[in-house]
Amino acid sequence: MRPDHRRDRPGGADDGFTLAELLVAMSVVTIVMTSLGTFFTATVTRTAAQGNVSTAVQLVSDGLERARAIRGASLVTGRDRTATLQQWSAADSVVSPLLATMQQAYDPNPDGRAALLPATPVPVTIDGLGYTQSWYIGSCWQLRSGGDCTAVSSLGAAEFYRVVVEVTWPHRNCAGNLCTRVGTTLVSSTAADPLFVSGQSARPPTVVSPGAQVGEITVPVTLTVTATGGATPLSWTAQGLPPGVTISSAGLISGTPTAVGSYSATITATDAFDLVGIATFSWTVNALPTLAAIATQSSQGGRPITPLQPALTGGTAPFTWKATNLPPGLTIDPVTGVVSGTPTTVNATGSAVSITVTDSYKKTASVGFTWKVPVLVLTAIPAQTDSVGYAIPALTPDATWGVKPYTWKATSLPAGLSITTSTGEITGTPTTVGTASVTVTATDAVNTVKSTTFSWAIGPAVTAPGAALAGTVGSAFSYTSTAATGGTKPYVWSAAGLPDGVTIDSATGAITGTPTVSGRFIFTVTATAAAPRPATGSSIRLAFTVSAVGSGLKFATAPTSPLNTASGATVSQQVTGTGGKAPYTWGVTGLPPGLSMSATGLVTGKPTTVGTYTTQFTLTDSLGARARWTITWNIT
Template sequence: MTTNVVHYTNNGDGALSDTFIVQDDSGNDITYNVTIQASTSPITVLPSILTNPAVGVSYSQTLTASGGVVPYTYSISSGSLPAGLTLSSTGVISGTSTYTGPASVTIGVHDSTTPTALTTTKSYSFTVPPPVLVISPTTQPAGTVSIPYSQQLNGSGGTSPYSYTLQTVTGKGLPPGLNLASTGVISGTPTTAGTYTASIVIVDSTTGSGPYPVPFDVSITINATPVVVVSPSTLSAGTVGALYNAPSLTLSASGGTGPYTFALTAGALPAGMTLTSAGVLSGTPTAGGSFNFTVRATDQNAVPGSRAYTLSINAPAMTITPPILPASTVGVAYTSQSVSANGGTAPYTYAITSGSLPTGMTLSSSGALSGTPTSGGSFNFTVTATDSSTGSGPYTSARAYTLTANAPTIALSPPTLPTMTVGTAVSQIITATGGISSYTYSVSSGTLPPGLTLSSSGALSGTPTVAGHTISPSLLPTVQPAAVRISARAPIR
């Protein structure tokens, strides 16, 4: 018996089956059906399975390959990863899934063998579970009746953006006056105090089996409107030109939630004073009288409270200095002397309101006394200072003065007269200083030598006729007058 062997070689066309016929020794056809197995790659891809991603959670998984020539290149050959995940050419699957439900992907891998790269594929299946959605906080900050309210709900655990709706549930709901926007903002102006629980549904943007609506109970407490009280109830009086309640007065508030801010809402403070947002009332008033104004305190929840005040600012106690004035002298300039006021609001103006200054002197509006007296004696006058206060001002203060103008000291020149000779004409001019010109000259005691005269203008002239004793070594006759007093008199104006 003869045994025949059939040999088969696949042509490599990629077909997974083939059929051929041969004849036996008797001429009968024998049909062969061949199943062709896919070629086996030497490349192995790990891991064999992948962990499931979670919606909204960062995911990263690195694939590795062996059995070929590095480096390897990875790509998706069929199926798809869950939405939000990507595959890099180096084999890293990463991202944040926005998809829930099942997903399958086949990843192709080829190595660096030349001239023909070795390839393989690796299939993976995922099941992405539904996300756990959360609204926070479930207890919202408290509100206050009649005070605008606005709070943002925060969603997490799924895929943003989130939308929010109010679910109708018997016995539940938002406080009257509040509404819920689809963006999660609870806002409005509460009208009724109490604690309220609302059923709010959060919906995320997950695809696949999503999105997932989840209800949560959110509670809000609305407090009654507090009564904010401003203190003190009254204000102490101030004085023009004096620091108020030195160094300052701080208003306070109670009944609300601090800190408070303060503001002037009606009327006006005295000129020179201010009120800070912290409630500090300070300054130096420059206006007198009664001032009506209203202060409002607002707490951190915007709850206001007001108080009306009347602040009295008294007239200043003004004084003028110096108490006395130094004496002046006729014919001598009076300088470096002024009067000044204090106790009111600068600047001050000064004026003589009764009496008069010595002739030749003046008082400026700034208080400077100056000039050269031309008359002597005692002069009585009153200086009045006027300040710059407003309101019930300006205010004045007066002081009476007596200013003495002393007589001048007049000196004659020359102090001695030259020797004169009988029969020789004499002409000598006598001058005066220290008073007010012009001067009048006269002999006030004794007599001139015979033949000489003194004019009222101070000219000594004439020819001596009587000789006295000889005092010169040359025995020339000389005239030595008897004791004579010549005086000069300044005019009195």
């Protein structure tokens, strides 16, 4: 019998697995392990993503807390307008709807200060993953009755800053491979945080007066008013502001003044409890600066000018002055505008000068005019007549303009006379009778030369007793004591102003006759020599008093001679008569200009011209009798 080699696979201890069974088993294991790996990977990925979100939420929370830690009014510090505009323009679709609920808020005067909350994204790296953190800040308003804080400002609404914090990080499971988390908060826009104290009544705000304000028409103004205390938010109003200037509910006064004047402005702050605080202050709006016209100036060269102060109206101090094309030697004070100095060159046609003033608001005004430094002018000297042996009155030529100092010289002066080179004064005592043709020359500091020529006659000396002559109406009079020396005889004698009824002998100089009119006379006696030619003469002035007889007509009161009066002084001089037969008639000749005589003999007025005048009063009675009174009247 053959041995049996079959084995029972189901129950045999040595039974194994077939290849098919092994392949099936391996496939099952592989499928299971693959499923487990995918599950594990997804679990790890979800866990990591959840951790990223948690980090982003924490960054948002941190950003909001950072904003809340800053005092409200300082939130926008350093965030300039340009950076804010760029940030808002680049906002994504997640943030844009929030920005629509507020108005852009920025620092109007950053002055280079660092932003407390940057207007550009801030990178943050945590566990190797890069995040960006951004702050958007805007203003919104909430009604006191509550509701949303919106971008619409209304009277009485509370102003807040809305802070939006956005955190972004990269991840493939987010739209555009960029994930976003956003948070918002409201922060009071006031400079101080509110303080709640129980058991006390609310107090109104105290408005801080901005003090007196000074502005200028057409110049924009910006002024922020403030208050302490009160329940925020505060709402501001104003009355009495200059035309063109307004105040916002936030307390910003701005605008451009349109009318010049002084204004009393009142600002009012109303708090959340409708309690009010007020302050009043002055506001002056100046006109634009204006310079009055300046007439053509003419100045003496070589001598300090009288300082010139341009007439300024309007404008706001301090002022800055400048001038162009001033004559050499002159300058302008940049603070006061006064022009001063000493011209050093001649400019007969004049310089076209312009003066400009600039005020504190950079507003300017200018005025143009001509400034001349004329050339040297030498006034003509009239013919001179003096007597031999007598010192002449000093003669000083009149020179103007040009550039001082002047240098003087003279040619052909009469013997005995000389000129001072520094002043031009001619002095001395003539020693020889004759007539000279004299030339006086002045030269200024810039070598301009001017001359004038005139005749100077030196006549014989006339002498007479020092005592005044005297006579009586109706009595014969004879005077033969006049004499003359120098020149060639015979002399020719003449006289002017003698009393009525008295004459002079032209050959002998004897004064004779019978006076017919009483009074006081001043007359001139002249002796003319026969040679040299042309004939030269010399004169002397004498006084002659003629007395009335009995009750004859005469002056009772009259001015003494000489009479000295200042130019412009008020004159009231009464002349009276006596004797004869009233009524009297008055007449006068030789009154100084500006004076007149009434029918009663009263001289009044104010003399206008300096000089020496021979004034003669005439008194006539009803019978035709006359009396005269002559004086020398000096107006100084």
